[in-house]
Amino acid sequence: MTTEQPASLTRAEEQLVSYLRQTADALGPPARAVEERWVYTSQFDLLLREGRLFTPAPLPDGTEQLDPGWCFTNAAQLATDHPDLQLTYAEGYGSAPIAAGQALHTPHAWAATPDGSALDPTWPHEPGTAFLGLPFADPAMWPHPLLGRSLLQEPPFLHHLLRSGLPDGLLADLGRPLPR
Structure with a gap:
């Protein structure tokens, strides 16, 4: 991952990070994760x-929603x-x-550019949108065009990541780190 100093967050990014932190805190560490000493307690x-x-x-010219x-x-x-x-x-x-000052935070996927931009072929591009996620380096892992599935929502794959951590080479060096 890039080591540059993270820039400040946009309002939409602050809201998304806050939602994820509140959800993580509300869930707490599951007993199984603590008992088995998993690397991560939840997605x-x-x-x-x-x-x-x-x-x-x-979206660039030549691509469509x-x-x-x-x-x-x-x-x-895409x-x-x-x-x-x-x-x-x-x-x-x-x-x-979704409304003035309100946003929908949901599992989602997009295509990441080499400069860390999110090209979203599903949602319209509009102000107030934010993306926080993992860029998967290996195209063999990406969802199949007909049988698509979420990597982070599928229990076998997700549980393996939570238990064992991220294998070397799984992620591409894209996007900006969260400020600590």
Whole structure:
């Protein structure tokens, strides 16, 4: 991951990070995680410790919005269909504005650019959107275009990460670190 000093957070990023922290605190460490000494206590803990921030950016010319509700496959498809853009599948949580001062924080996926921008083929690009997640380096791990699934929502994969930690080479060096 890049070692540059993280910039301050946007209001949308602050709200997303606050939501993830509150959720992690509310869950507390599950007994199993403490008992077995897992590396991370929840997906929220994983994202807060290892996640990266991505700056929303409009889709480039020649790309288009894809079907709502399929963010995991949409993000992988965008990255796969446009190799010239050098995109990487990223997954975590997204925050989208829904009303004045209110946002929806939900599991989400996007394509990350080499400069740390988030290209989202599912949600429209608008102010107040934020992305915090993990950029997965290996395209073989990305969701299948027809059988897409969330990596961080699937218990076998997620439990392995929570228990054992992130294997070397799993993540691409993209995005901005969270301020500590």
